[in-house]
Amino acid sequence: MPVFDMMESYLVKELRFPPGLTLRLITRSAYVAFTMFIGMTFPFFGGLLSFFGGFAFAPTTYFLPCIMWLAIYKPKRFSLSWITNWICIILGVLLMILAPIGGLREIIINAKTYKFYS
Numbered sequence: 001m002p003v004f005d006m007m008e009s010y011l012v013k014e015l016r017f018p019p020g021l022t023l024r025l026i027t028r029s030a031y032v033a034f035t036m037f038i039g040m041t042f043p044f045f046g047g048l049l050s051f052f053g054g055f056a057f058a059p060t061t062y063f064l065p066c067i068m069w070l071a072i073y074k075p076k077r078f079s080l081s082w083i084t085n086w087i088c089i090i091l092g093v094l095l096m097i098l099a100p101i102g103g104l105r106e107i108i109i110n111a112k113t114y115k116f117y118s
Helices: 002-013 021-041 045-073 080-111
Strands: none
Touching (some): 002 021, 021 045, 045 080
C-alpha cells in the first residue's frame, strides 16, 4: 500500500492527474503488470525475493517487534511471554541468516541454465 500511495501522490501532485477510482485502477493494474513482467522475465525472481526478504522482511516482521516489546514492557524473566519473544527473536535471526543464503544458492543454480521467459 505505501508503494501505491507514493505512486498516486506523485501522479496527482506532480503530474496533475485527477484523483479518483480510475487513477487507482490504472496505476495499480500497471504496477501489478510491471511486477508480473519482471517475475516472468527472470526465472530466479523467487531467489531474489528470498535473498532481499531475508534482509528486510525477517527483521521487521519477526524479531524487531519482539525486541521492542521486551524493551518497552520488560516482562518478568522466564515468564511465558518472555520465553515466547526470545524464541521468536532466535527464529527470526536464523531466518535472516538462512534466507539470503538459500536465495543466493537458488540464483546461482538457476543462473547456469538461465533463459528468458522460461
